[in-house]
Amino acid sequence: MTRIGIHDLELATSHHVLDLGKLAEAQDIDPAKYRVGIGQDEMSILAPDEDIVTMGAAAAQPLLERHGQQEIRTLLFATESGVDQSKAAGLWVHQLLGLPAHVRVVEFKQACYSGTAALQAAIGMISRSPAERVLVIASDEARYELGSAGEPTQGAGAVAMLVSADPALVEIEPVSGVHTVDVDDFWRPNDSSTAVVDGALSIRAYLESVTGAWDDLAGRGSPDPATIERVVYHQPFTKMAVKAQRALSSRSGAQLPARGLQDASVYNRRLGNTYTASLYASLASLLDADPELAGSRIGMFSYGSGSVSELLTGIVQPGYWDADRAARVRKALDARVPLEVEEYRRLHARVLPSAVDVDNPRVTDGPFRFAGISGRARHYEATGG
Numbered sequence: 001m002t003r004i005g006i007h008d009l010e011l012a013t014s015h016h017v018l019d020l021g022k023l024a025e026a027q028d029i030d031p032a033k034y035r036v037g038i039g040q041d042e043m044s045i046l047a048p049d050e051d052i053v054t055m056g057a058a059a060a061q062p063l064l065e066r067h068g069q070q071e072i073r074t075l076l077f078a079t080e081s082g083v084d085q086s087k088a089a090g091l092w093v094h095q096l097l098g099l100p101a102h103v104r105v106v107e108f109k110q111a112c113y114s115g116t117a118a119l120q121a122a123i124g125m126i127s128r129s130p131a132e133r134v135l136v137i138a139s140d141e142a143r144y145e146l147g148s149a150g151e152p153t154q155g156a157g158a159v160a161m162l163v164s165a166d167p168a169l170v171e172i173e174p175v176s177g178v179h180t181v182d183v184d185d186f187w188r189p190n191d192s193s194t195a196v197v198d199g200a201l202s203i204r205a206y207l208e209s210v211t212g213a214w215d216d217l218a219g220r221g222s223p224d225p226a227t228i229e230r231v232v233y234h235q236p237f238t239k240m241a242v243k244a245q246r247a248l249s250s251r252s253g254a255q256l257p258a259r260g261l262q263d264a265s266v267y268n269r270r271l272g273n274t275y276t277a278s279l280y281a282s283l284a285s286l287l288d289a290d291p292e293l294a295g296s297r298i299g300m301f302s303y304g305s306g307s308v309s310e311l312l313t314g315i316v317q318p319g320y321w322d323a324d325r326a327a328r329v330r331k332a333l334d335a336r337v338p339l340e341v342e343e344y345r346r347l348h349a350r351v352l353p354s355a356v357d358v359d360n361p362r363v364t365d366g367p368f369r370f371a372g373i374s375g376r377a378r379h380y381e382a383t384g385g
């Protein structure tokens with residue numbers, strides 16, 4: 001059987017950052033509730049000329065520089081925070097990256113889960129045509145109402161993955177566990193730029209899903225739990241992974257190592273929730289923190305409210321270690337420009353109606369920018385940066 005999985009992966013985030021200590025101070029809340037209680041330190045905030053397209057293209061560009069674009073025949077763009085009801089966000093990425101007309105593009109939606117659906121679709125395509133590669137982009141801006149319980153769990157980021165046969169990073173194993181339930185824990189009506197959420201229900205639904213997906217995996221002949229050396233989780237906030245690990249350990253009887261959990265949360269603590277990208281940011285965080293993982297079997301738990309979840313397993317490939325990627329991510333996180341709370345609140349309130357033409361101010365120093373809207377259409381450009 002052809003071995004298929006993630007050949008390479010890159011992460012991108014926003015121009016701005018908000019320190020959660022500052023937010024806690026402005027809200028007269030003990031900062032320990034954020035840093036310890038939910039396990040978050042910062043959240044990435046988009047500049048006015050950034051969105052899911054600019055982050056997605058910025059994440060994908062280095063993959064094309066390293067591997068070329070010849071074998072890519074499909075671009076799958078996964079997002080909760082789509083920018084158009086009809087057109088796939090990946091089409092603007094296709095143009096910004098100069099991909100050829102023979103690359104098909106489509107957008108995947110199911111809350112935070114759709115990055116995993118895109119990865120599975122990519123694997124299916126490659127199993128049929130092993131010479132092809134698929135570019136999967138998961139990109140999101142997590143937005144909740146100001147003053148809501150979800151506010152400190154906002155964030156922004158994108159992960160681009162090149163999926164191929166004989167992958168250099170992580171081979172995805174063929175059997176996975178799935179758990180789907182119709183539940184109103186988190187959703188976003190078409191006329192709302194912020195999510196509606198029942199926080200307590202969403203945590204319960206997530207935890208029932210992690211054990212439900214485990215049971216499905218076990219019923220399908222999963223690998224022996226004792227052979228799973230690390231598990232990475234979708235992380236709406238990093239404490240959620242701690243809760244999930246506890247639930248999974250008691251269900252599976254496997255003592256999953258706590259060290260992996262910390263390694264797999266380093267990026268997420270600083271990005272905030274990145275919805276579809278969150279699990280893959282956590283995977284990057286783990287791979288970049290530990291040089292001793294070659295040959296290890298890891299579990300990967302994907303949860304998308306509403307809800308669909310999936311527990312995959314993967315084998316870390318020899319040669320996965322790339323100290324440069326860790327340095328690049330740290331540099332991107334450190335380079336974000338800090339906001340004061342008032343500036344952050346002003347940016348949060350800026351929701352562009354499509355009926356009004358706008359030239360966005362030049363703020364981002366990323367490689368691509370959201371230039372503005374004219375004639376109800378969005379326009380993007382390369383910055384040369």
Ligand code: CAA
Pocket residue numbers: 030032033034036037038112149150151153185186197198199200202203206234235236237239240273275303304305
């Ligand atoms: N020092 C240390 N810890 C403190 C503290 C302090 N001063 N004050 C509170 N805490 C702890 C609490 O004990 C609690 O810990 P445990 O969960 O371990 O008991 C934690 O901080 C959070 O406190 P609350 O439960 O009081 O927090 P809250 O109700 O204000 O908000 C939340 C929590 C409901 C999760 C909220 O952040 C939220 O609505 N988030 C959005 C929804 C979400 O992320 N759900 C997760 C599952 S859904 C999903 O995964 C999909 C997705 O991406 C959205």
